[in-house]
Amino acid sequence: MPVSLPPLSAIRAFEAASRHLSFTKAGEELGMTQAAISYQIRLLEDRLGYAVFIRKTRRIELTENGRQLSGRVIEAFATLRTAFEEVGEKNAGQLVVSSNTTFAVNWLANRLVHFQMQNPDIAVRILPYGPGASPEFDSADIVVSACKRPPKDWISNEIVKADFSPMLSPALAASIGGVTSPEDILRLPMVDPQDPWWGIWFRAAGFGDVDLSGRPNSRMGSQALEANRAIAGQGVAILTPYFCKTALETGQLQQPFDLTARIEEESWYLSYPPTKRNNRKVRLFRDWVFAELKRDGMPVPAPAPETAA
Amino acid sequence: MPVSLPPLSAIRAFEAASRHLSFTKAGEELGMTQAAISYQIRLLEDRLGYAVFIRKTRRIELTENGRQLSGRVIEAFATLRTAFEEVGEKNAGQLVVSSNTTFAVNWLANRLVHFQMQNPDIAVRILPYGPGASPEFDSADIVVSACKRPPKDWISNEIVKADFSPMLSPALAASIGGVTSPEDILRLPMVDPQDPWWGIWFRAAGFGDVDLSGRPNSRMGSQALEANRAIAGQGVAILTPYFCKTALETGQLQQPFDLTARIEEESWYLSYPPTKRNNRKVRLFRDWVFAELKRDGMPVPAPAPETAA
DNA sequence: CATGACACATAAGGGAATTTTATGCATGCC
DNA sequence: GGCATGCATAAAATTCCCTTATGTGTCATG
Incomplete structure (x- = not known):
């Protein structure tokens, strides 16, 4: 049962203010007014029972207590920032596509290079899953699946009807x-x-x-x-x-009859969690797939509408 | 200009949830409902653009991203907690009294031991300041001053009239x-x-x-x-x-005349910042001073009313 | 195999916590 | 001396959360 901390927003205000030694600058950094910082610091001091800043005219100084806190608090926030930044970057730069093998081999394989040339900053990892296996819904950004349905809240587009x-x-x-x-x-x-x-x-x-x-x-x-x-x-x-x-x-195969059959609802689907609907790399990949299909004359689903981030 | 973090309340919820691997437990720890944790995690994932938990039935797991964040975030919060705890403890256990020399030598010196025996957990530091010097309003918890007035928002009690x-x-x-x-x-x-x-x-x-x-x-x-x-x-x-x-x-001195004079408003004052009005050690010291004065038959000011912490 | 319990998700609503706006105040600078 | 600067403060407006209430899917149990 960890000790309870003062309000986090107050800690954040303190962190910024103690770096800048200025409420005004801290407010600018945090996108709020000087008054808000003043309020938060007051709140913090009230809660702690001791002052963290000495108010001099037109400038502030850390108290002894404030100084002792400042270092650790800055450090903690730095840890948080780098953590989120690193994971965020890793995440933004790497697109994991879990695709069923047919689509991966017969469709993605010889086109992917185009996507990669258009988006050199995105590293694409294709995880094919064979018959009997399941798409990696948990770890993939995008899934191309056929029989296996994605979790029902996922955004799912039929991309290729399973004609045969x-x-x-x-x-x-x-x-x-x-x-x-x-x-x-x-x-x-x-x-x-x-x-x-x-x-x-x-x-x-x-x-x-x-x-x-x-x-x-x-x-x-x-x-x-x-x-x-x-x-x-x-x-x-x-x-x-x-x-x-x-x-x-190329004549390696021939299709003797124009007649194709299909099982309704048996199709390939491209899907992704709603969380990622505004994710840049996901949008880019999805749009690229749709564009390729369109070039092939395939009917293309309307992408789900975007929402403000 | 540091990177902007996701909402801190969401990070805190994540920290607790990732330690417990349970929204319900995290909610208990943070004194909120399971629904609130769920909301915060959703918020976080929305903001980050990737999931941090995989929802299995009746339990949750960290995703790869979540796992990478979890360690650092827990670490950062631990840093914050120990920082506030340490400074808080240091602060709770140590009472700094900045006193003018007369009061320190002629009054505090031979009584302080009683206070210390009554409150063995509080380490008292007396910082006497001589004529010409100023009380250490910034670093002291309590100031006993005569001519030097405390900052005007301080809570100030006249304790001894300067009769002579x-x-x-x-x-x-x-x-x-x-x-x-x-x-x-x-x-x-x-x-x-x-x-x-x-x-x-x-x-x-x-x-x-x-x-x-x-x-x-x-x-x-x-x-x-x-x-x-x-x-x-x-x-x-x-x-x-x-x-x-x-x-x-003891007869070392004699006062030949009962007549005393005084300059109105020239008195000794005990004062402390309003921030500390509910501070345990400050209250204890203030009340002890008042009690001692009362034992001496001196008029004692009514302490300022307390406010809910 | 039906039932209950459990754990998380979701929606609606209310309320408190923050922020902003608009000032005031003290002081350093030209 | 007048102005600019930086923090404090009060009142008002929002925004953000949290709670309540309920739903869903599973697991465990009799």
Whole structure:
């Protein structure tokens, strides 16, 4: 049970006044009037039962007691200031993004350098989390997640709808003389036949119950892996076209059907705690993500309105 | 221009909460509700732009940032607490009395031991100041002064009226066959013929202008010295009977005439700054002085009323 | 598995603590 | 001597907190 201190505002006034040896200057530093400092010092002396300043004409001096306090109090405030400053700086200069692996590998990886060039003062740390793991809501500034919902008070924007469609390597397609009908796919190996996306896509394509016994969806988090296996010709994967853009453009993969399916509400979300809605680095990153999406022609959510700091 | 800190009340709440890892306990320690702590922490996090606590169910944890702050903040508050505590204790246990020499030597000297026995926890320091010097209004807790008035806002009590009357040693009186009329005094050497008190006393005794060219009054501060010279038979001194009580009782001095004179407003005053009116040691000392005076049959002023701390 | 207890969050409202404004006062300086 | 400077003070206005009351999610328990 620590000793109770005099009012902190009085201590702060004393700290400043004892540094400047002037109530007026202390008031300026603290953004208040000379009268307020005078009041606070009076309060402090009243509370302590002894004077800390001797009022001379047009200047003040510390009393013996005041002198003894002054040093320690200044020291304590210096400790506080450096503590908050250091943590604040560390915090302002470092942006921690917890992203699910798909988004990190298929989207962030080859664009991040642009953000970093635009904002050389911000050190970005990407923490990818794989399927089965959870985003690091506690330690991240921003989270890009798919299935895992952020704490409900977080500000959350849907950034990419989880459309999906079968993808395969041209070589694999050629091996059966080309893929022209959904049924062709069934003649090829699948990278992950248990993925529930298959069933949904086939239904959307007009094929009722294709038997692909369900398994917890994990494609949201590991498309990079599936994509590589598909590129390597190991099978047909069911992937989100937007995330395969490069592979599709370079011909490493092909998407035989324009038809995409989706599970409503299964999307990638960018989210952050409301505390950080006015945080510079968070705003910069969020806006950059939105701008990139827009360049890609993706629908972009309106960012939540800002509030005065 | 130091960095501006978050609101200090929020920092204090954080300090307590981070020690207890509980808002409820922190609230108890600080004498406020759990809701208030919650509010303050929220405020702090809002201001800082990052969280300092992770809210788990029925308990809280420090975030990385919070942990980094916590240590320093606790340290800073400990510094403040020990600083105020130490100075406070030093201050509570030590009573500095700046007293004019007459009062110190002729009154305090042989009584102080009683006060010290009654209050063994208080260390009394008497700072006597001689004629010509000033009381140490700045560093003393209590001042006993005569001519020097305390700063006008001080609480000041008249304790001894400066009555005066001629005093001499019995031997000196016998040397002229006894002193029975004021005129007899003029036949003897005076310890300080320039003292204005002489003229006033002689006038009061019915003798008009006795020629004793004036000189600044200094008897208020050095009666001890004059008294010793009178006791040694060097001359007649004009002294305050109350302060010669012992010498008169033991026959070292005699006061030939009951007549005393006084200059209105010339008195000894006990005074202290209003800041200290409820200060324990100051009250104890003041009350002890008043009690001693009362025992001597002196009129005692009513102490100023106390105010709630 | 329902219930209660516990710990923190949140909203509304009131009130006290601070601040400001507007002076006064003493004194040092030109 | 007149003015500027720096602190004190009183009254008035705000702002900031804190409390009360209630909600939410979990854990523990019978």
